[in-house]
Amino acid sequence: MARTHFFALIVAGLLFFFIIEAIRRRKLQERYSLLWLLVVASMVTVAVYGKSLTLVSRLVGIYYPPAALFLLALIFVVVLLLHFSLVISRLSEQSRILAQKLALLENQLAGDSAPSPANTAAPKQTRAEQKAEESVCT
Amino acid sequence: MSKDFGRVLVIVPAYNEEANIAAVVADVRHHAPFADIVVINDGSSDGTAGRAIAAGVAVLSLPFNVGIGAAVQTGFQYAHENCYDTAIQFDGDGQHDGAAIATLLEGLENVDVVIGSRYLGAGNYTAPLARRSGMVVLSAIVSTIVGRRFTDTTSGFRALGRRAISLCAKTYPSDYPEVEVLPIMHRAGLKVIEVPVTMNPRQGGTSSITWARAIYYMVKVILAILIELLRKAPTLHGEKT
Numbered sequence: 256m257a258r259t260h261f262f263a264l265i266v267a268g269l270l271f272f273f274i275i276e277a278i279r280r281r282k283l284q285e286r287y288s289l290l291w292l293l294v295v296a297s298m299v300t301v302a303v304y305g306k307s308l309t310l311v312s313r314l315v316g317i318y319y320p321p322a323a324l325f326l327l328a329l330i331f332v333v334v335l336l337l338h339f340s341l342v343i344s345r346l347s348e349q350s351r352i353l354a355q356k357l358a359l360l361e362n363q364l365a366g367d368s369a370p371s372p373a374n375t376a377a378p379k380q381t382r383a384e385q386k387a388e389e390s391v392c393t
Numbered sequence: 394m395s396k397d398f399g400r401v402l403v404i405v406p407a408y409n410e411e412a413n414i415a416a417v418v419a420d421v422r423h424h425a426p427f428a429d430i431v432v433i434n435d436g437s438s439d440g441t442a443g444r445a446i447a448a449g450v451a452v453l454s455l456p457f458n459v460g461i462g463a464a465v466q467t468g469f470q471y472a473h474e475n476c477y478d479t480a481i482q483f484d485g486d487g488q489h490d491g492a493a494i495a496t497l498l499e500g501l502e503n504v505d506v507v508i509g510s511r512y513l514g515a516g517n518y519t520a521p522l523a524r525r526s527g528m529v530v531l532s533a534i535v536s537t538i539v540g541r542r543f544t545d546t547t548s549g550f551r552a553l554g555r556r557a558i559s560l561c562a563k564t565y566p567s568d569y570p571e572v573e574v575l576p577i578m579h580r581a582g583l584k585v586i587e588v589p590v591t592m593n594p595r596q597g598g599t600s601s602i603t604w605a606r607a608i609y610y611m612v613k614v615i616l617a618i619l620i621e622l623l624r625k626a627p628t629l630h631g632e633k634t
Contacts, residue, residue: 278616278620285616285617286568289612289613348457352456353456
């Protein structure tokens, strides 16, 4: 096997290990890992079966297979970044909604009284915080 | 019967079910008058919340759609915070049958979780082929991994005891939760059984499960299950490992 192919296999192996470990530690959700696992599978395929790259480059109409590899990798990265832009947009929107709802809820809980030196009592624990400490229900 | 199971909470997740929610609540009330009901409004854009409030049940309205996993988990957190002994998951779209609640509760005698299965001989539930094949394969995989035979891993009709409520309130998968939670429960040492139930077919509309989606979900779920096996066994609150 050519040295580059071997190198690609090592990289693919490391990437695979990192992805699985990240999911295991709950730092990466499965749905975002599938694309990356597909990348690993593609790397392994090209490393083991070099002809596959030639086939793909002919399909795309490129004469020099390594150029096709770079093009595909670039397209993949662009698509991935676009996907992340969409995800970030959605998450920002959700954060905004949560922040606003929280502000309105706290205001509602505090009632009509405006804060003053007279009624600044220590904030009461929420029921969830109480439950976390207790181990039995009364 | 309610005496045996302490305080019972029926968790009804609902997304844009204004047409069905009143009937679902009435069905649950009729067959389980001893139970409290909480409707989890998963960011509905229609009048689901209003109809549920009008029906006189507790309603938790999520500020945006979070998906069935997180929505149902909110119900478990509510059950845990309010010290319920038993929680029943009951779909807000009318597919589940209130009459089967008794069957679920009876099964909860010595176990932690009871799943109502459509494929244990009661009735004749039909689903589109793509969906059915996926369900059969998933059931086979989960059965192999957990070491116990499951026939309906995607059923959202379940009864949970205290230990299961506590576990699910802390850890609950978000994407295909009904299936993915089974290995988690197994590793936490919970006892899970199935009982036969009938369910009503989908009311109107076509199922959105195409072959492509079925395969995507299957790959995702298998990946999630396999990686779950690599994690430490989940511990239940207050219990030694």
